[in-house]
Amino acid sequence: MDRNNLIKWLKEPKKMGNKYSLWAVYFSTACGVIEVPPVLTSRWDAERFGVIPVATPRQANLFLITGYVTTKTLKAIIRTYEQMAEPKYTIGFGSCPINGGMYWDSYNTIKHLDKFIPVDGWIAGCMPRPEAIFIGVTKLWGMIDKGLATGYIRYREHYDYYRGNQERLFGSMEWPPLYSLKEGTHDE
């Protein structure tokens, strides 16, 4: 941890600020969220690394997708993700967002989350222990340092791909596109 490295703070304050002040949006998609309260409260105390929960997506820059994602939840996830302020980071938590997990043949859960929103990293397991969240956050620090946590940039550059997948799943979208789309590749 290089939080007290003053030279680094002066060199790249933006990167360091984003590293040590990750505010997670308090949004529980499924069972995985049972591991989050112990992380945030007295037992594991994530606040000592600057990770705190916030109640609204506008203030957040870290999004933990905790557990399986149903089609209905995915709508809320996309809307929440699009409202967050850039730079923003997403972590898929548990096996289910990675490849469906135990819901691999379910009719109303999505199997690959990264087809619909960009994901910066995964924490595998069913359930992952709270310690795994810390390891995940540490890995995310390293990625921010090296400039690899670029999910939000990928979302902007390949918005046609993500929006296309979203439209194919939902049939019709209830909200306008976040970025401009190329002509002819979409319905309407």
Add this chain to the structure above:
Amino acid sequence: MKFAEFIVSPILAFIIGVFLMGLSRRIMARIHRRYGPPLMQPVIDMIKLFSQKTISHGPIFDAGVILSLAGTIVLVLFIPFGGMCPLRTSGGLLVILYIMLFAPLGLALSGGEGANPNISIGISRKFILSLGYEVPFILIMLSVMTYYHTISAVDVVKAQSAFHWAIFSVPLFLPGLAYILIIPAMLGIRPFDLASAPQEISSGPMAEYGGKYLALAEIEHAFAIFITIGLFVDMFLGGSSNVFYFFLKVLVVFVIGLLINAVFPRFRTEQAVKFLWKWPSVMALAGLIIVLAI
């Protein structure tokens, strides 16, 4: 010298406010038996918030935040501390009473533009709460001004020099106690954090703030902590002509408020108003009557 005060006093107030914000998170963590974030965590948060890409909801949304911050910074210029009080000749405590409403008004203006139902609920709660604490606050101010026969904050501090602190004088003891009781309501911390309840109405007035707007709101909060407690120190604990002693007095009062914040749950709106109009108001009124009778 006179002009330098206009710059030095807001900067000092900001540093003290930010330090108290960091310390509050640390002390809260220790009460929860956690380790807690570093003291610089509010500064780290502000650096991050200023570096984020921000979404505006319109010109009034921007102007409201700036109005609220500007009102608070102007208020600092009326608070005498460490021998400084840049606007000492302009109305004193009476003006402070009026300008104190700027911050919630600015937030209400900008919240209205945000058009989020949670903001509307938060704003209405905030105004009901300020209706609750303004009544005892005005009574407290009146008793202090009547007792010292002046509206100037500097003269109030001067009258208390050489340890004639107002809170230990018989007539002003009850108003001082009432001020301690309304400090959590004025700061919007528990048990009076109903306006910005994250669990109920997703941060209320702050619901649509992100990035720079939230950073400005945090700065405003740092100033508000300094003003609310600094005013108490000036009126009841004798102020100080030394910045360090003034800071120590502010620190003691702030930690007392923090201990209350750490252990109490949240009031409902009507419970908060009931409490504020009962105990602090009655105490302040009794104090005012005693002051008038002497």
